Amino acid sequence: MRNGFSPKVLAPVILMLIFGSSCIKDKCTRTYTYLQPVYRTTDEVRANIKSNAPVEIQRTGKIYLKDQFIFMNEPDKGIHIIDNGDPYTPKNVAFIDIPGNIDLAVKGNILYADSYTDLVAIDISNPLQVKLKNVTEGVFPHRQYWGGFVADTGRVITTWEARDTVVVADCGTEGVFGILGRKDMLLVNGCANCSNDWSFALNSSNSPGSQAGIGGSMARFTLVNNNLYTVSHSSLSVFNVTNAEEPLFKKDISIGWDIETIYPFKDKLFIGSMSGMYIFNISNPDEPVQTGTFTHVRSCDPVVADDNYAYVTLRNGSMCNGFVNQLDVVDVKNVAAPFLLKSYPFTNPHGLSKDGNLLLICDGKDGLKINDVSNPNDIKLLSRVEMSETFDVIAWRGLALVVATDGLYQYEYSDPSAPKLISKITF
Amino acid sequence: MQKKLFVLFIAAFFVQVCSAQQQKDNPGNKKIVFHSFNMMNLLYNTQGLNAGLQSVNGFSFSGTFAGIGAGMDWYGIRSAPVFFDLRQEFKLGRARFFGYGNIGYNISWPGNSVGQPGFSSEYKSEGGIYYDLGFGYLIPFNGKNAMVISGGYSVKEMVEKYGFSPCSFSPGQCPAMQYERYDYRFQRLSLKIGWRF
Numbered sequence: 001m002r003n004g005f006s007p008k009v010l011a012p013v014i015l016m017l018i019f020g021s022s023c024i025k026d027k028c029t030r031t032y033t034y035l036q037p038v039y040r041t042t043d044e045v046r047a048n049i050k051s052n053a054p055v056e057i058q059r060t061g062k063i064y065l066k067d068q069f070i071f072m073n074e075p076d077k078g079i080h081i082i083d084n085g086d087p088y089t090p091k092n093v094a095f096i097d098i099p100g101n102i103d104l105a106v107k108g109n110i111l112y113a114d115s116y117t118d119l120v121a122i123d124i125s126n127p128l129q130v131k132l133k134n135v136t137e138g139v140f141p142h143r144q145y146w147g148g149f150v151a152d153t154g155r156v157i158t159t160w161e162a163r164d165t166v167v168v169a170d171c172g173t174e175g176v177f178g179i180l181g182r183k184d185m186l187l188v189n190g191c192a193n194c195s196n197d198w199s200f201a202l203n204s205s206n207s208p209g210s211q212a213g214i215g216g217s218m219a220r221f222t223l224v225n226n227n228l229y230t231v232s233h234s235s236l237s238v239f240n241v242t243n244a245e246e247p248l249f250k251k252d253i254s255i256g257w258d259i260e261t262i263y264p265f266k267d268k269l270f271i272g273s274m275s276g277m278y279i280f281n282i283s284n285p286d287e288p289v290q291t292g293t294f295t296h297v298r299s300c301d302p303v304v305a306d307d308n309y310a311y312v313t314l315r316n317g318s319m320c321n322g323f324v325n326q327l328d329v330v331d332v333k334n335v336a337a338p339f340l341l342k343s344y345p346f347t348n349p350h351g352l353s354k355d356g357n358l359l360l361i362c363d364g365k366d367g368l369k370i371n372d373v374s375n376p377n378d379i380k381l382l383s384r385v386e387m388s389e390t391f392d393v394i395a396w397r398g399l400a401l402v403v404a405t406d407g408l409y410q411y412e413y414s415d416p417s418a419p420k421l422i423s424k425i426t427f
Numbered sequence: 428m429q430k431k432l433f434v435l436f437i438a439a440f441f442v443q444v445c446s447a448q449q450q451k452d453n454p455g456n457k458k459i460v461f462h463s464f465n466m467m468n469l470l471y472n473t474q475g476l477n478a479g480l481q482s483v484n485g486f487s488f489s490g491t492f493a494g495i496g497a498g499m500d501w502y503g504i505r506s507a508p509v510f511f512d513l514r515q516e517f518k519l520g521r522a523r524f525f526g527y528g529n530i531g532y533n534i535s536w537p538g539n540s541v542g543q544p545g546f547s548s549e550y551k552s553e554g555g556i557y558y559d560l561g562f563g564y565l566i567p568f569n570g571k572n573a574m575v576i577s578g579g580y581s582v583k584e585m586v587e588k589y590g591f592s593p594c595s596f597s598p599g600q601c602p603a604m605q606y607e608r609y610d611y612r613f614q615r616l617s618l619k620i621g622w623r624f
Binding site: 027028029032171 | 472503605607612616
């Protein structure tokens with residue numbers, strides 16, 4: 001060969017490129033973070049259920065309004081206490097460490113909160129010096145971890161440490177022309193993630209009562225007079241709190257699957273599930289009786305109600321598997337036979353709150369929408385407030401407390417067509 | 428990185444040798460000619476077999492061709508490589524051979540169904556480097572037309588990012604979004620068959 005272009009020279013190079021096995025093998029890596037539980041003893045955890053120094057709010061949780069204080073849950077960690085004496089300048093004043101906490105409700109000076117499978121009662125007469133009064137153990141047995149993780153039952157998980165990991169991954173290229181190849185790998189890898197050590201709370205507050213505070217529509221705890229009602233994934237639990245410091249578990253009522261929220265109105269409980277809304281009569285507070293059911297397509301559905309109508313937001317989402325995003329107005333004048341009055345399209349409606357003829361709806365990325373519902377057959381949008389993704393709202397005496405992904409907003413809506421932002425606590 | 432540099436070195440060496448060869452064989456060939464290479468691509472390695480399509484268009488001068496190519500590549504994760512193509516023809520007896528080198532960017536264009544209900548709620552993919560080096564054989568017919576057969580070594584890189592949230596149930600009831608990243612480097616043998624005009 002001329003000019004050094006000799007097969008004898010090039011052949012080894014070509015052969016190395018072609019047959020060097022490492023050169024013709026796919027190389028794929030998976031980089032992920034897994035969570036490692038950090039345990040403490042039960043005694044240590046209970047000793048720490050007190051007013052600790054305020055901590056930065058990191059994740060959006062359930063909210064509860066009691067007098068001048070906002071109690072906001074930091075999922076699985078505890079409750080932030082925010083002094084809202086001056087709504088223009090709310091102050092994050094304390095944090096109660098409650099591992100495994102998702103939900104809360106307040107009666108008088110007692111705050112009820114879940115801590116994994118336990119119900120704790122905390123004296124909040126002085127929010128800066130709260131005291132643990134009682135622990136009712138094992139009343140929320142349905143709490144479980146995502147992906148089959150089994151925790152050490154002798155201790156309590158207080159937090160999770162994130163650890164970054166890089167591992168060799170299956171490239172999913174096996175097969176011919178993609179048959180038995182990549183699509184199968186996607187499925188496998190998707191499920192592989194489920195086995196991470198996620199703490200997933202299946203249970204978890206809400207409404208005006210004589211001494212109660214006000215909860216959001218996403219609540220799973222609610223207080224009516226001397227009873228605390230909580231919903232799990234499949235049941236309604238009744239606690240008698242006549243002696244507020246010592247809640248007495250009365251009974252569990254099996255309802256159905258995929259229960260999400262609970263909302264009280266007078267002598268009724270409206271319970272939202274992914275497939276419908278259940279109405280319970282609580283004339284006998286210790287013995288709720290199911291009086292009616294309204295069935296809808298599968299979706300997530302917080303609910304609020306008044307004497308005549310229930311307002312149910314339906315949304316899609318990865319957990320809910322639904323495909324509708326709308327507000328259903330359900331006629332509940334006859335609680336034994338509720339029926340759909342009318343549906344209104346929304347973007348991705350979450351929590352909602354009713355104040356007189358105003359219905360405030362958190363419409364996901366569309367922000368907060370204030371609607372005139374004086375005529376449920378012809379609901380009119382009065383205003384829309386743009387903000388980051390909104391989850392839940394409490395409307396109370398012209399003040400809307402809105403939980404969004406990036407903060408806790410307060411809007412004054414005396415003029416509902418032009419709500420005014422008065423403060424924001426940024427997460 | 429060392430491997431990439433090695434491959435680039437081999438490519439540069441190859442083009443240099445071929446260019447010298449071409450100059451010697453066709454000293455009078457000084458005309459700029461447009462060519463279009465349109466090829467089907469079989470991609471194979473020890474793990475799988477898949478296909479691709481490519482079209483390369485450019486100009487040749489004195490046996491050296493330079494052009495821009497684009498195509499579809501279904502190996503692993505579907506993508507669309509866009510690349511600079513350099514090739515050099517040379518003759519061995521009456522046979523017409525060429526060596527080629529491609530380097531460019533592999534544009535991510537996933538065709539698989541992504542996002543598993545309940546698990547993956549965010550998905551993002553990114554492209555990466557693409558290169559292909561090899562040798563080929565031209566079978567001329569009807570003027571400047573030719574059937575093209577080539578074999579080479581092809582690499583494409585991609586990144587996928589998944590965001591997982593077990594649910595979008597309500598605030599506080601689901602763990603925060605969790606992300607994971609997949610870095611892919613697909614290293615294949617490439618057999619191309621096509622037509623040049």
